[in-house]
Amino acid sequence: MKLPPLDYIRPVTLAEAIAILAAHGGDAKAIAGGQSLMPLLAFRLAAPELLVDIGRLPGLRHIDISVEGVDLGALVTWRDIERDARLTYAHPLLAAAIAHVAHYQIRNRGTVGGSLAHADPAAEMPGIAITCDALITVVGPNGTRMVPANEFCLGGLSTVLEFDELVTNVRLPPWKQNRRWAFEEFARRRGDFALAGVAAFYDIDQNGTMRDPHVGVIGVGDRPMRLSVVENLLEGKSLDAGLILQAAALARDAVDPTDDIHAEAAYRRDMVGVLLERVLARAGNIVLMEAA
Numbered sequence: 001m002k003l004p005p006l007d008y009i010r011p012v013t014l015a016e017a018i019a020i021l022a023a024h025g026g027d028a029k030a031i032a033g034g035q036s037l038m039p040l041l042a043f044r045l046a047a048p049e050l051l052v053d054i055g056r057l058p059g060l061r062h063i064d065i066s067v068e069g070v071d072l073g074a075l076v077t078w079r080d081i082e083r084d085a086r087l088t089y090a091h092p093l094l095a096a097a098i099a100h101v102a103h104y105q106i107r108n109r110g111t112v113g114g115s116l117a118h119a120d121p122a123a124e125m126p127g128i129a130i131t132c133d134a135l136i137t138v139v140g141p142n143g144t145r146m147v148p149a150n151e152f153c154l155g156g157l158s159t160v161l162e163f164d165e166l167v168t169n170v171r172l173p174p175w176k177q178n179r180r181w182a183f184e185e186f187a188r189r190r191g192d193f194a195l196a197g198v199a200a201f202y203d204i205d206q207n208g209t210m211r212d213p214h215v216g217v218i219g220v221g222d223r224p225m226r227l228s229v230v231e232n233l234l235e236g237k238s239l240d241a242g243l244i245l246q247a248a249a250l251a252r253d254a255v256d257p258t259d260d261i262h263a264e265a266a267y268r269r270d271m272v273g274v275l276l277e278r279v280l281a282r283a284g285n286i287v288l289m290e291a292a
């Protein structure tokens with residue numbers, strides 16, 4: 001479909017981009033990779049008067065790894081993450097999740113900041129940000145504010161971003177050595193939006209019990225979410241097959257998906273349990289018996 005009529009501008013500094021957004025009072029829309037916005041424009045689900053191209057703003061395409069964690073600039077693409085071999089060790093959960101993002105062509109253009117701002121409930125990056133207690137930096141006319149990932153998404157395609165604010169970077173806390181982790185999602189075809197996805201990690205203390213477990217899900221609500229009831233179950237216990245099944249049962253009860261054209265709610269709910277079983281089994285190197 002053809003795009004609606006609109007104007008286009010490419011600012012050269014972050015301050016200029018924010019000033020333009022502010023001057024247009026909500027009738028302007030920032031665009032980076034465009035992999036989420038362009039379909040919305042084509043289907044007339046968005047019709048701004050002006051596109052503000054931030055794709056070449058300086059200083060927003062970096063991957064910094066330090067003792068403070070992994071800092072991703074808003075213009076980092078999925079291919080940038082795939083190509084950075086350091087992330088295999090510095091944040092393997094991120095690297096594993098991003099491998100599931102869409103298709104090769106989209107991973108060349110789609111950006112970290114764009115995914116967070118778009119806030120699709122089935123998208124991998126918002127799910128990883130929430131699971132890992134990420135901190136998102138937002139800049140606007142009134143300055144800079146730091147938003148915890150679990151406060152950033154308000155619902156489907158809705159965030160705390162004001163019309164004149166931009167995401168500039170997201171920081172993931174340091175990844176501990178010997179941490180156990182896994183990521184699983186299910187889509188009808190590889191690259192499609194996930195019908196459900198689960199990310200999990202935990203640390204092991206000197207007694208071999210789990211500490212600080214994190215479990216996040218995507219695709220089964222109006223936003224990514226942490227499953228605190230499952231985390232509380234796992235905390236301080238040794239992982240075994242029985243505990244995994246208990247956790248899966250709790251996960252099914254903890255989510256509240258809705259029916260849509262892609263899957264019924266009951267299917268998504270059961271999928272969360274299955275994926276959590278697989279994630280915990282893989283993280284703990286445990287073999288689960290197949291149901292007869």
